[in-house]
Amino acid sequence: MAIAMLQQTVGGTLQLLSNSGTHCNVGNRSVRLLPKGFKLEVEFPKRAIYSSGKRKLNVIQASTSQTSVVGPLLAPSSSDTLDSHMKPNEVALILIRHGESLWNEKNLFTGCVDVPLTNKGVEEAIEAGHRISNIPVDMIYTSSLIRAQMAAMLAMTQHRRKKVPIILHNEDERARAWSKIYSEDTIEQSIPVITSWKLNERMYGELQGLNKQETADKFGHEKVHEWRRSYDIPPPNGESLDMCAQRAVAYFRDNIEPQLLSGKNILISAHGNSLRSIIMYLDKLTSQEVITLELSTGIPMLYIFKEGKFIRRGSPVAPTEAGVYAYTRRLAQYRQKLDDMLT
Numbered sequence: 333m334a335i336a337m338l339q340q341t342v343g344g345t346l347q348l349l350s351n352s353g354t355h356c357n358v359g360n361r362s363v364r365l366l367p368k369g370f371k372l373e374v375e376f377p378k379r380a381i382y383s384s385g386k387r388k389l390n391v392i393q394a395s396t397s398q399t400s401v402v403g404p405l406l407a408p409s410s411s412d413t414l415d416s417h418m419k420p421n422e423v424a425l426i427l428i429r430h431g432e433s434l435w436n437e438k439n440l441f442t443g444c445v446d447v448p449l450t451n452k453g454v455e456e457a458i459e460a461g462h463r464i465s466n467i468p469v470d471m472i473y474t475s476s477l478i479r480a481q482m483a484a485m486l487a488m489t490q491h492r493r494k495k496v497p498i499i500l501h502n503e504d505e506r507a508r509a510w511s512k513i514y515s516e517d518t519i520e521q522s523i524p525v526i527t528s529w530k531l532n533e534r535m536y537g538e539l540q541g542l543n544k545q546e547t548a549d550k551f552g553h554e555k556v557h558e559w560r561r562s563y564d565i566p567p568p569n570g571e572s573l574d575m576c577a578q579r580a581v582a583y584f585r586d587n588i589e590p591q592l593l594s595g596k597n598i599l600i601s602a603h604g605n606s607l608r609s610i611i612m613y614l615d616k617l618t619s620q621e622v623i624t625l626e627l628s629t630g631i632p633m634l635y636i637f638k639e640g641k642f643i644r645r646g647s648p649v650a651p652t653e654a655g656v657y658a659y660t661r662r663l664a665q666y667r668q669k670l671d672d673m674l675t
C-alpha cells in the first residue's frame with residue numbers, strides 16, 4: 333500500500349517520504365506526494381495526525397529536532413484530521429431525551445428518582461444513535477441519572493466514528509486519579525462524558541412515585557395539568573419549569589456554550605423538562621410558548637451553532653437523510669469522510 337513514511341524533522345518542519353504516489357493528510361491539510369521517493373517538507377503543529385490512505389502515523393513532536401512516532405495504527409485513517417474539518421465557528425449540538433423508563437411505562441411521576449430504561453427505551457436510544465451516526469460528537473453531557481446516561485451510551489454504540497464514550501469522575505481527587513488514562517492515543521479515541529445533576533429532570537416533589545392517572549383522579553385533571561405544564565407553578569415541594577430552567581440553562585450557558593464556542597460538537601442526553609428549558613433558551617421561546625412544547629422520547633434534535641447563533645435543524649429521521657447533511661457543508665464533508673474511511 334502506498335504510504336508516506338516519516339523521515340525526520342528539520343527545525344520546525346517535517347519531512348515525509350512517499351514510497352509511491354499518494355495523497356497524504358498532514359494535520360488538517362491534504363497534500364499530494366507525487367513520484368516515488370518524493371520528499372515533502374511541511375511546517376507541523378506540536379501534535380498532529382499524519383495519515384495516508386487507510387493507515388495513519390500518529391506523530392508526537394518531542395522537540396523541534398526530535399520526533400517520536402507512535403504507530404502506525406491499524407485503525408482507519410484518523411478522523412482527528414477529519415474532525416478538525418468542522419470549523420470552530422460552525423458546530424453541531426444534538427439533544428436527546430432519553431427513551432422510555434420503567435416508570436414512564438408504569439405512568440409514574442419520576443422527576444429525580446433514578447430509574448433505568450425499559451427494553452423499549454433501550455431500543456429507542458439505539459435508534460436515536462443510528463439517526464445521528466454520521467454527525468460529529470466531541471463531548472457528551474448527560475444528567476446524573478442513569479436513564480439519560482444509558483441513552484447516551486447506547487446511542488454512541490451506533491456512531492460510525494467508533495470513539496469510546498468515557499464518563500469523567502471528578503467528584504473528588506481520588507476519583508479523578510483512579511480514572512486517569514495514560515495513553516494519548518486512547519484519549520484521542522475517547523469522547524469525554526460529563527455528568528451533572530443540573531441537567532436532571534425537574535424535581536417533582538411529593539408527586540414522585542405517584543401514578544399520573546390516579547393523581548389526576550384525586551386532585552383533578554386541571555390541577556395536575558397545571559403542575560405538569562405550567563411555567564411557574566411548582567408541584568407540591570417540587571420544581572416548576574421556571575426553577576428547573578434556572579439551573580439547567582445556567583449550566584448550559586456556563587459549561588456547554590463555551591465548549592461549543594471553542595469548536596466542540598456536543599451531544600446532550602437529558603430529560604423532558606430539562607431539555608424543554610434548554611430549548612426555550614436556544615429557540616428564544618416565551619414562557620407561554622414553552623408550555624405547549626412536548627418532546628418525544630428518543631428523538632434526537634439537531635442544532636447548528638454558528639457565529640454565536642443556534643439554528644434549529646429538526647430531527648434527523650435516518651443517518652442517510654440527505655437533508656441533514658445538506659444543512660452545512662461541514663456536516664456533508666464529515667459524512668463523506670466517514671464514508672471514505674469506513675467503506
Ligand SMILES: O=C(O)[C@@H](CO)OP(=O)(O)O
Nearest residue numbers: 440441442443533560604
Ligand atoms: O415524570 C416525569 O418525571 C416527567 C417526564 O416523564 O413527567 P411529565 O411529562 O409530567 O413532565
